[in-house]
Amino acid sequence: xxxxxxxxxxxxxxxxxxxxxxxxxxxxxxxxxxxxxxxxxxxxxxxxxxxxxxxxxxxxxxxxxxxxxxxxxxxxxxxxxxxxxxxxxxxxxxxxxxxxxxxxxxxxxxxxxxxxxxxxxxxxxxxxxxxxxxxxxxxxxxxxxxxxxxxxxxxxxxxxxxxxxxxxxxxxxxxxxxxxxxxxxxxxxxxxxxxxxxxxxxxxxxxxxxxxxxxxxxxxxxxxxxxxxxxxxxxxxxxxxxxxxxxxxxxxxxxxxxxxxxxxxxxxxxxxxxxxxxxxxxxxx
Amino acid sequence: xxxxxxxxxxxxxxxxxxxxxxxxxxxxxxxxxxxxxxxxxxxxxxxxxxxxxxxxxxxxxxxxxxxxxxxxxxxxxxxxxxxxxxxxxxxxxxxxxxxxxxxxxxxxxxxxxxxxxxxxxxxxxxxxxxxxxxxxxxxxxxxxxxxxxxxxxxxxxxxxxxxxxxxxxxxxxxxxxxxxxxxxxxxxxxxxxxxxxxxxxxxxxxxxxxxxxxxxxxxxxxxxxxxxxxxxxxxxxxxxxxxxxxxxxxxxxxxxxxxxxxxxxxxxxxxxxxxxxxxxxxxxxxxxxxxxxxxxxxxxxxxxxxxxxxxxxxxxxxxxxxxxxxxxxxxxxxxxxxxxxxxxxxxxxxxxxxxxxxxxxxxxxxxxxx
Numbered sequence: 218x219x220x221x222x223x224x225x226x227x228x229x230x231x232x233x234x235x236x237x238x239x240x241x242x243x244x245x246x247x248x249x250x251x252x253x254x255x256x257x258x259x260x261x262x263x264x265x266x267x268x269x270x271x272x273x274x275x276x277x278x279x280x281x282x283x284x285x286x287x288x289x290x291x292x293x294x295x296x297x298x299x300x301x302x303x304x305x306x307x308x309x310x311x312x313x314x315x316x317x318x319x320x321x322x323x324x325x326x327x328x329x330x331x332x333x334x335x336x337x338x339x340x341x342x343x344x345x346x347x348x349x350x351x352x353x354x355x356x357x358x359x360x361x362x363x364x365x366x367x368x369x370x371x372x373x374x375x376x377x378x379x380x381x382x383x384x385x386x387x388x389x390x391x392x393x394x395x396x397x398x399x400x401x402x403x404x405x406x407x408x409x410x411x412x413x414x415x416x417x418x419x420x421x422x423x424x425x426x427x428x429x430x431x432x433x434x435x436x437x438x439x440x441x442x443x444x445x446x447x448x449x450x451x452x453x454x455x456x457x458x459x460x461x462x463x464x465x466x467x468x469x470x471x472x473x474x475x476x477x478x479x480x481x482x483x484x485x486x487x488x489x490x491x492x493x494x495x496x497x498x499x500x501x502x
Numbered sequence: 503x504x505x506x507x508x509x510x511x512x513x514x515x516x517x518x519x520x521x522x523x524x525x526x527x528x529x530x531x532x533x534x535x536x537x538x539x540x541x542x543x544x545x546x547x548x549x550x551x552x553x554x555x556x557x558x559x560x561x562x563x564x565x566x567x568x569x570x571x572x573x574x575x576x577x578x579x580x581x582x583x584x585x586x587x588x589x590x591x592x593x594x595x596x597x598x599x600x601x602x603x604x605x606x607x608x609x610x611x612x613x614x615x616x617x618x619x620x621x622x623x624x625x626x627x628x629x630x631x632x633x634x635x636x637x638x639x640x641x642x643x644x645x646x647x648x649x650x651x652x653x654x655x656x657x658x659x660x661x662x663x664x665x666x667x668x669x670x671x672x673x674x675x676x677x678x679x680x681x682x683x684x685x686x687x688x689x690x691x692x693x694x695x696x697x698x699x700x701x702x703x704x705x706x707x708x709x710x711x712x713x714x715x716x717x718x719x720x721x722x723x724x725x726x727x728x729x730x731x732x733x734x735x736x737x738x739x740x741x742x743x744x745x746x747x748x749x750x751x752x753x754x755x756x757x758x759x760x761x762x763x764x765x766x767x768x769x770x771x772x773x774x775x776x777x778x779x780x781x782x783x784x785x786x787x788x789x790x791x792x793x794x795x796x797x798x799x800x801x802x803x804x805x806x807x808x809x810x811x812x813x814x815x816x817x818x819x820x821x822x823x824x825x826x827x828x829x830x831x832x833x834x835x836x837x838x839x840x841x842x843x844x845x846x847x848x849x850x851x852x853x854x855x856x857x858x859x860x861x862x863x864x865x866x867x868x869x870x871x872x
Contacts, residue, residue, distance in 0.1 A: 401588035404553060405602035405653065406576045415601070419592040 255472035268473035278457060278474075285454035286481055288368070289437040292375045296432050297425055299376065300383040305417065307384075308391040309399075320388070327381050335445045338374055339365060342446075366448030374446040375436050382435060383428035390424030391417075426495045430486055437482050454478055504567035506531040506689040507552065507580075507657045512561035514547050521547040523713035524561070529657070529691060529706070534683050536700035537693040539710035540736070545693045546585075548710075549659050552691065553582045565656050576605075581650035582659040586666065587642050589634045595621075595645055596630035602653045620648050624682070639667050643675060651686060660692045664699060676702050697737050701725070709733045725785075731861035734783040741789070741830045743782040744863070747773045757782055757860065760826040766801050768855035779863035784853055786818060787833035791840055793852035802852040805830070807845050819843065821851060 258265045272278045307319045326334060341347050342364040349361040364370060394417065402412045418425070443453035454474070461471035490496070505528040514522040521544040529535040537545045550556045552563055554575035563570045565579050581602070590598050599617045621627050624644040629637070637645065643663060650658055664672045664679075680703045683690050694700050700707045701721040708718040709732070717729040721737075728734035735742065745757035745765065755773055757765040757780065765782065793802065805821035808829060817834040832851055834840060843849065 395586070395588065397584045397586055397588040398590060400555060400575075401582070401584055402590070402601070402605075404555075404575050404582045405649070406605040407601075408576065408605070411605055416590060416592070 251472040251475055254469045255476055257469055259467060259469050268470050269477075271470060272473065272477060277452075281452045281454050281457055282477065282481070284452070285437065285478075286485065288372060288375075289433055290485070292372055292379065292436045293429050293433045295372070295376050296379055296383045297429060300380060300387050300428070301413075301418070301421070301425075303380075304384055304387040304391045304421075308388050309394075309396065323381055323384055331378055331441050332445075334378065335374060335442055338370075338377075338446060342370060365446060366450050368447065368451050371443050371447035371451045374442045375439065378439070378442055379432040379435050382431045383425075386424040386428040386431075387421055388424075390421045394420045422493060423495060426489065426493050429489060433485065433489075434482055437478065504564070505529055506533075506566060507535075507691065508564040508567075509548075509552065510562045510564070512548070512551060512558045512563060514544075514551060514556060515559050520713050522551070522558075525710075525713075525715055526561075527708055527715065527718055529689055531656075531689055532687045533705045534680065534690045534692065534703055536704040536707045537691070537710050538697055538700040538707050538736070539693075539695060541695055543710045544713040545695075545710050546661060549582070549661055549691070549693050552657070553580060553659055554578050579656040580659060581653050581655040582661065583646050583650055583663045585661045585663065587646040587663065589642060589646055589649070591634050593634075594630070595626075595632050595634070595637070598634065598645060599630075599649050599652055601649065606653075616652060620652050623685070624648050640671050640675060643667070644678075647679075647682065651688065655688065657689045657691055660690060662694050664694070664696075672699075679703060701737070707737075709736060711736070728783070728859060731781055731783075731863075734781075734859055734861065739786055739831065741784045741786065743784070743828075743830075745780050745782045745860070746776060746778070747771060747780055747860070748776045749773050760823065760828065762825055763803065763823065765803070766855055767858065767860060768799060769858070769860055771860055780860050781863050782858055782860045784830075784858050786831045788853050788857040789830070789832045789851050790853065791819070791832060791834070791843070792850055797852075799855045800852055801855060801858075802850050805849060805851050807843060807847045807849060809845055810834070810843065821849070824848070 255268050256264055256266070258267065272282070307316055307323075311319060339346070343349070344361045344363045344365075346364075348364065349358065352358040353361055398416055398420075399412055402416045407415065438455060440453070440455040440459065443451060444456055447453065455478075458471050458474045458478070461467045461474060507529040509528075510526050511524045512522060512526070513520065513524055523544075525548060527535075537548065539545045547556060551558050554570065554573060554577075570578060590601065593601070596614075596617055599620060600613050603613050603616065617630065618627070621630060624647070626641060626644060629641065629645075634642065634645075646663065647658075647660075664675050667675060676699055683703070692700070692703065701724075704721060706718060707721050707724055709716045709724060711732050717724060717733045719727075724733055724737045728737065734740055743757075743759050743765075745759045747755055747757055747767070750756050755767040755769070755771055757767050759765050759782070767782075771780070793800065804824045806824060808820045808822050811818045811820065811834075815836060817836055819832040819834045821830050821832055822828060823830065830851075834843075
């Protein structure tokens, strides 16, 4: 008996220790250091609130911050709206054989790095790009138009890059939806819209919130896509952090921005869970 | 007056397979109509066509004389109780029952009152606030039916709703369902593979096999006067004797059984081909133990008792005609008159000639107990 218990403890430790080390060394420790940095002055190392004050005093900072938050919510919402019919199609409408093929088609682009995918978009959309060339040649445009570097293109890019993280959990819950529930609702006089509203979306709520949290966090913290597709016209808050740390070498200011972003994402996810009456524990499991 | 439901020569094909083949029937208003058949006979397909989920490849379906061709399920005056009940787990009992009314645009206290009245009528007055997962099997059953009844459909379709229940509850629900139907007076179309369910509850039963109806009639009619070998075997218990027919010099038809017994037949059957194989059916309760000698229109058979199956009022004797390996089931009335019978006893059994039916062996399809 004793021996057995000892055995279990060693096994537990064997798997538990790497997790603890990983969490502590790579996440907790750096964050403690960043937190300390964010409250200290760059040269003297004395305690200060200046780094946080700078955020509120300089409109470009908090405007970027609000923009980033707003667009992240819009992107998350758009991804939800698009992924619902996509998941429904893959999970319920096509034949079983096709489900796997379509899932792979969704996954394949994600085997390529985000950078390459964004460059793909740029080749399509830029002034000398494929689309412009095509539209000019058929006479739709008189001269090439710059389609990159605006908010709409950037949002499209963000929706595209985060789609997978919504579709996969939503298909997961959609598969569990008993087809006869949809038929029963239809039989009881429900229109297609009210079947979606009363049966399908409530059933998929946990998957939607699950995907929503992932997508929101990814979008809020993304750097490549807003930088390359939005350019200088569409500033993203991560670019401000990058600028502080890499360009101005002001780690203290960058750290403060980083914590503001962390606070923002935690707050919005908390509000989202409250609004949808979901429990974080239920959503992630 | 138009029938509540009229199905006329409805056909459904899936590729090369014909699931429902030119089926026609009418159900009068307020009746309990059952479609009885083994799994895979096409009864669910037929029901789904009536509900509107499948489009028939031919024929018409009418409700109260109105053609339903091209009418979507949500626009039909018919509701379906699903095999797995399909209650909405994201709603409580009250919301489940009110679902149809809400979709119809009804609002306010009227809906609440209707739901409460109905809950009371099905004997679950306090369960409006309950979640679906808190209900027992029988309660779910009743909620699923209530959810459809509140729509006041002209026809209620039920797709083997008792299938998931355990045997005891099923017996109880049979009676309950029949009572509910006569109480609300809605036309029920019930499909099942369980002949006892169909017989206990229905005014009319249609026996379905291989995509078409073998026979439509009252349960008693199907039981006593089956029109086909399939009906004889599928409805109730029956003894099947493999025989060949010929006629004797005086014109009587004789069934030769096990190459040793000549059994008289009352039924007029075509005996032009003496090699054609036939099945002779005799109900267990039609066989009389130790019949009095010398009755007319009567056939005796000497048998050996192989075993006695005591089951109260449902007790049976297993007997084997002398010189054969075959086994017949004989009802054993518990009147204490037959208490002396023991295993291995040799006794006489017999039956009234009018109580047997005979069908060509080559006519039965798909279903055989062997």
